[in-house]
Amino acid sequence: MDRVFSGIQPTGVPTLGNYLGAIRNWVPMQDDHDCIFCVVDLHAITVWQEPKLFAAQTREMAAALLACGLDPQKCILFVQSHVHAHARLAWIFNCVARLGWLNRMTQFKDKAGKNSEQVSSGLYVYPNLMAADIHAYHALKVPVGDDQKQHLELANDIAQKFNHDYGVEFFPTIQPLIQGVAARVMSLRDGTKKMSKSDPSDASRINLTDSADEIAQKIRRAKTDPEPLPSELAGLEARPEARNLVGILAAITDSTPQDVLRDHGGKGFGQYKEVLTEALVAHLGPIREEMARLLQDHAALDAALRIGADRAAAIADPIVTEAERIVGFLPR
Numbered sequence: 001m002d003r004v005f006s007g008i009q010p011t012g013v014p015t016l017g018n019y020l021g022a023i024r025n026w027v028p029m030q031d032d033h034d035c036i037f038c039v040v041d042l043h044a045i046t047v048w049q050e051p052k053l054f055a056a057q058t059r060e061m062a063a064a065l066l067a068c069g070l071d072p073q074k075c076i077l078f079v080q081s082h083v084h085a086h087a088r089l090a091w092i093f094n095c096v097a098r099l100g101w102l103n104r105m106t107q108f109k110d111k112a113g114k115n116s117e118q119v120s121s122g123l124y125v126y127p128n129l130m131a132a133d134i135h136a137y138h139a140l141k142v143p144v145g146d147d148q149k150q151h152l153e154l155a156n157d158i159a160q161k162f163n164h165d166y167g168v169e170f171f172p173t174i175q176p177l178i179q180g181v182a183a184r185v186m187s188l189r190d191g192t193k194k195m196s197k198s199d200p201s202d203a204s205r206i207n208l209t210d211s212a213d214e215i216a217q218k219i220r221r222a223k224t225d226p227e228p229l230p231s232e233l234a235g236l237e238a239r240p241e242a243r244n245l246v247g248i249l250a251a252i253t254d255s256t257p258q259d260v261l262r263d264h265g266g267k268g269f270g271q272y273k274e275v276l277t278e279a280l281v282a283h284l285g286p287i288r289e290e291m292a293r294l295l296q297d298h299a300a301l302d303a304a305l306r307i308g309a310d311r312a313a314a315i316a317d318p319i320v321t322e323a324e325r326i327v328g329f330l331p332r
């Protein structure tokens with residue numbers, strides 16, 4: 001079975017974007033792949049995390065992943081900082097990746113904005129750590145949302161340069177898996193910006209912990225335009241908010257944007273938003289309840305994560321030790 005690796009940052013409550021773009025696609029892969037999923041807390045501190053909240057956020061993210069259907073009997077689920085191989089390999093990759101490559105990363109530009117002199121150096125080398133996460137397991141497939149595609153290309157460039165510089169065939173080429181009609185879910189307040197768990201506006205996103213009332217209110221207030229829904233895909237051109245709301249219903253009902261427009265074309269947004277709310281509440285309600293149940297027992301959750309970390313380290317440690325040998329580090 002091909003090995004799959006993916007991660008998610010505990011930078012807040014997971015959003016509908018994280019769910020449709022990533023987590024939901026991870027669940028069926030557990031049946032026919034060797035899956036490793038990680039709550040990437042080392043990545044999260046590239047922007048400020050309040051220490052008093054951070055551990056709770058990490059636990060909440062792990063509970064969300066389990067509630068969405070990750071099963072520790074079928075996959076390895078763990079917290080990144082518990083497996084030291086990630087940081088060890090990331091340092092080597094910091095010394096392989098070229099500054100020019102990092103300068104091209106659009107996520108850094110988006111996150112740093114005009115403030116690029118003031119953000120952490122960790123944010124800049126974030127893609128090197130992401131490459132290490134994947135290559136520490138010799139993973140071949142990486143299911144992510146569309147926003148991560150550029151980072152995966154960089155991970156392949158790093159592997160190639162490592163192999164070339166040291167004259168080895170050690171790190172394999174990875175294949176990004178970017179799936180589904182909702183590979184990029186957009187903000188409810190601005191259809192040109194991706195939905196993010198750390199967006200300052202809570203109204204911009206649906207959180208997996210939102211109640212039925214909160215979902216209804218956010219969808220009701222979601223930005224739209226005055227035109228009714230078109231009946232054909234071409235009618236969504238230059239209407240990013242309409243396109244986003246159509247994509248979300250298609251994803252959540254396992255249909256396509258064409259199907260949604262066939263069924264709802266001609267409706268005004270008032271009517272359409274009611275349909276969308278109902279579908280979201282029905283789909284997300286059970287996940288929210290299961291998350292709450294799992295978070296009542298911290299000891300059980302932490303124990304499951306410890307077992308996951310031991311299993312992950314058993315794979316990553318020998319691979320990273322071999323990478324260190326190839327580099328020429330003196331064995332201890």
Ligand code: AQP
Nearest residue numbers: 008009011017021022144145183184185195196197198
């Ligand atoms: N809006 C989105 N649509 C589709 N997929 C998305 N992903 C994130 N946002 C969307 C996918 O979720 C996975 C985990 O992402 P992450 O937490 O590691 O980092 P991120 O991409 O930076 O996600 P956020 O929610 O925007 O976090 P913050 O606000 O902390 O930066 C990835 O596979 C990502 O593609």
